[in-house]
Amino acid sequence: MQVLVAGATGRVGKAVIKRLVDEGYDVIAAARRENAVEVVDPEHVTVQHLDFHDSLAKIEDEIGHPDAVIFVAGSRGKDLLQTDLNGAVKLMKAAEANGVKRYVQLSSAFALDQDKWAEIPSLASIIDYDIAKYFSDEWLIHNTNLDYTIIQPGNLMEKPATGKTSFTPEGGENSIDDVAQVLVDSLKYDNTIHQVIIMHDGDTPIDEALSKVK
Template sequence: MKILVIGASGRVGSDLVEQLLADNHQVVGTTRQDEILFNDDNYTQLDLDITAEKNAIQSQIADDIEAVYFVAGSGGKGVLEVDLHGAVKTMQAVEDKGIKRYIMLSTVFSLDTSKWDNPAIADLKDYYIAKHYADQWLVNNSTLDYTIVQAGALKERAGTGKIAINSTEAGENAIEDVAATLVAVLNADNTNKQVFNMQNGDTAISDAIAKL
């Protein structure tokens, strides 16, 4: 499958690309960096500015792309322009191109504002607002075959290959496990039009996804 990964140089994005390449997918990674991120015959790179106009974004997306991941993030700078408006423009561009599969990396409880009194979330309120409305757009204003994966706190530690889904607690995630979960949902038809949160747990990723 030929896959566009928007945000390939990020912490989750780089792991995601590595895992997709290991599964022999063709990957087009987007980054604003000049150097090529991966030395692999199945990898190509695109300097895609998601703060540009929607038509400019759309013109850079190849017609033969079969699935799109959005794993980009502002890092707290320009959350409206990147995490909200930039994300929505990619949804619109992908939809206009006739691409159906769109997988969004979001944040835990992005759509459940009743959980936002958690102090850890309160410190990220602008980011949560941006992700909330980007996710709302994807669910309510697009016809894409979306999956929204809402991850808790990202941690730089070895993955376990095991997760818990739809916990009532925010939890933490090894970045490797988040990337593996994103890969697992790609061809899982039961995840189409689904939103779920994840954290490290005791269930193998493939089994957890199968039970959604």
């Protein structure tokens, strides 16, 4: 199975690529700065240029025809409209145009619950980001026919993976490697299709948590 990772140079993107390779997938590592992509396994990782400022037609050419897409791209607040919002939508459209069905999107906790944003300090401080994620998730749910899974973690932390999680509607910290595992392993569970999963650190093994999503 070939999986395209959009946002291959970011913290989550790097972790996702490593997880995919470890799980035996072939990976298209897509990024605007190809020379910044860490090729962990040249036999199973192909680097591909992908710029969300490009036209939709060009993005269609850039992504090709993978079996699945994992969107983890982000501008860290510097290019929210072009990358986090419109770039995400362009990639959805390109995936559909190229016959891709499976699509996993990294979002943010409570992105679809605007009333929560003012209540949680970490969200209240990034309202523009929240808005971009809200409309990106809304588009994926209501304006595509993709077999999507949306992962909405709380704060992303550079700390050791636990292999465990909690899928409950609460805020909280997440190991980046645990988030990467949820993103990748959701591909194995068809019950996660058309689901929005809020996650944070917990005590349930990730595979068990994914198997119980409904």
